[in-house]
Amino acid sequence: MHAKRLTHLLVTLAALFIAFGALLTLWFYAVAGFVIALYLAWRFFAFQATIATLHLDVRRDVDKTVVERGGHVTVDVSVSSPAAVEGRFTDVLPNGVELVHGTNSVYLSLQAGATSTWRYTVMVAKREAVRIGRVAFTPDNGLFVHTMRFTTAAREITQPPYAVSVEGGAGGVGGASGVTSASVQSLYRARASAGLELSHIRPFVSGDPFKRIHWKASARLDKLMTKEFMSKLEDASGAGGSMSLIVDQGATMARGPAGATELDFAVNVASQLVKSAVSKGDRIGLVTYDDNGVATSLETGHSLPHVSSVVRSLNELEPSVSVRRPRRKMQVTGGDVIRIKKHFESTRDQEVDDDVRHFRHVISHMYTYGEGYMRGLKRSPGFRAIATSLERAHGPSTVVLISDLENDFSPLSEGVRLAARRGMRVFVIALFSELFQQLEDPLFSIEDVYVAYDAHRRRMRKLEQISGVKVIEANAAETLQPILREARVV
């Protein structure tokens, strides 16, 4: 508790009045000083008593308890007090949360029993649960202020990639709902009514039942539109299948602004796929890899604990720390060089070109199918991740690889080729966030971005040439979703 400047001024004024009264023999000013000092003392004790009996009732409501990274959450705060009090109320926002609209700090003039409410919107950039549970309240009676820090039972805004979290806390009485394992069960239950979920609307064609007409859209677009439901798409893609998710969590996946990195995007996409798989009753598996090897390996399954494990693993994904691996030396001895040189010297000029071509071919073949190549391939994290998911898959299934294709691309493409050869439906979601590097590195020019994008496109084209593989380039969930639907991945 501390006195405001005004209080200091009044103390000084009281001292001056008392001195003035004594020196000039004026009762008026002596009494004035006395009364002002007494008044300040009384207000001080009254303020102290107010604080001691202060009891705030804080309630918060959030419009959603689960958001995707970068998503917005609107928080309604209601504060009431059994006694009248004035002061500044501040909801202390935790790290990873940014205020985008409204204010989290307001000056309240609370009447006894009356409720004051206001609203603010935050953007959640953090990767896990966000708790708004700390409050600073600074009562102010015009002469004194005191900051009190409360710890409230928090409303929790979880930010999993998908509306399921086994650890999600409801935050006690009146806390958030829908963030517990019950959410998984609700999704399981939702399967039964999946056919009721609207997928999209399309122009009316003759034969469509009238009850499927979307009247609002028809009125807006001035032509008849028909509703399409999820069940149609699901039937087309076939229920009861299996989906293996492979997520790259290498160091390069950390690129991008906080809360919207490549990995964040990858996790959000994966979340959609998990959600779709659960609603369809598909088995779902997850393999993640970083620069050092396979980081997470969960076999395919569709039980409640299994889906929870997948979600928890996605929640906990972090980009790996970049470790530069030592470059391997070529195993070529001096004797090899002399032998090859002698061979070329004994060959006629016309035949040199053919010899060189043949030599290259032999070396390439040996390297490709040789033991060293295979060993290197098996050591590659990307290839191992795909191989692991193939081992875990039960029968023909869908493999979805989400990566920026920057780490060990050659082994990765071999893995993709292997998966396609084994009859899997392979979808590669290629991420490109090199553009953001320009914002972080001033020496990184737009030309570098173009060069990087060209390389990215080349890698994508190489994968597209593999039959049975569909490569999807998307860096925004909004653009990705229709493509995934069209490809019948979800």
Place this chain on the structure above:
Amino acid sequence: MAHGITQTMWQRGRPDRSTILLAIATVALIAINLAHLTIATGLAAVALALFVVGYVTRWHALRVGIYLFLFAELSPVSLQADFVTALTYQAACVLLLTATIAPFPHLSKFNAYARPVLMTLLVTVVSVVPGLILFYTTSLAALQAASLSGVILLVITSAVLFVRRDMLSLQAVRGA
């Protein structure tokens, strides 16, 4: 509302509690001025009334509130005031101060203010008693004894005000 001190004084065409309190304090001050009517006090009463009207309608700010309080304190009544007049005038000034500068504590919870009143009375007694003792036992004049009590009160008040207390920093809050 940006701050309780600078809150709008007229809401839905009706004066709020602060305005009513300000009106009462102003009427009391003008009445005291007129009770000791001279040209100076008459002019002071008129000026005070105009000042208050200007404060309510136009210059409603903390700084102007302080000027208003100082203006009221430097009244010509001071030149001819006796003890009772001075006390009455100061009571009205404190009301004016409360109405203009510091939001008045709500008296609906009387129990919450009983203890502060007792504490304030205790402080008053502690400061007045030495003055009274000196007045009756020595040749100290009444005004000097009162001033001495004022100084003691000022010292106690300053000690109370300037010692910062960070109590109750953590409390549980219902609900949430």
